[in-house]
Amino acid sequence: MRIIAGRWRGRVIDAPPGRATRPTSDRVREAWMSAAESLLRDARVLDLFAGSGALGLEALSRGARSVTFVERAGPAVRTLKANIERLGATPQATVVRADAMAFVRRLTPGQFDVVFADPPYGEGLAAALAREFQERPFADWLWIEHNAREPMPQGEGIRSRRYGDTMVTAIPAGA
Numbered sequence: 001m002r003i004i005a006g007r008w009r010g011r012v013i014d015a016p017p018g019r020a021t022r023p024t025s026d027r028v029r030e031a032w033m034s035a036a037e038s039l040l041r042d043a044r045v046l047d048l049f050a051g052s053g054a055l056g057l058e059a060l061s062r063g064a065r066s067v068t069f070v071e072r073a074g075p076a077v078r079t080l081k082a083n084i085e086r087l088g089a090t091p092q093a094t095v096v097r098a099d100a101m102a103f104v105r106r107l108t109p110g111q112f113d114v115v116f117a118d119p120p121y122g123e124g125l126a127a128a129l130a131r132e133f134q135e136r137p138f139a140d141w142l143w144i145e146h147n148a149r150e151p152m153p154q155g156e157g158i159r160s161r162r163y164g165d166t167m168v169t170a171i172p173a174g175a
Helices: 026-039 054-061 074-087 100-104 125-135
Strands: 044-048 066-071 093-097 114-117 141-147 159-163 166-172
Touching (some): 026 114, 026 141, 026 159, 026 166, 044 054, 054 066, 054 074, 066 074, 066 100, 074 093, 100 125, 114 125, 125 141, 125 166
Parallel strands (some): 044 114, 066 093, 114 141
Antiparallel strands (some): 141 166
């Protein structure tokens, strides 16, 4: 995998070993980050279900102030830390080994500017995270990658884009 744009454009990062982590495709990541780019300058970003850290590292590359990466799988955490170190992003990155849903339940409203989440498909985590965010918005924006068949909230200000079987839904605070 490569960083698509920004100061680390073209730099290679590793994916976690094995099949437990499903990396976001370059095509989806490129479209997603282009859509969110105006929100990233000097932003406090949270990358949930971080895996390799591709989303958060892309945000840092495009000007985010800091990223907190949350991942529970040991092999993914090791790969994530190596990717952060390889890019020299350690001063701007915090890695938390935790369950993402438990982590967000401890957040305070407005603690982050932008949240990116790529939960495992087929477990209902994308919809559960969206409900948690709508009840207690811990950021200005929540962006979730999910299976296109998974029902997500609809309403004013909520945007979804489809990429084959994948969708990215953006939910503003207060939606």
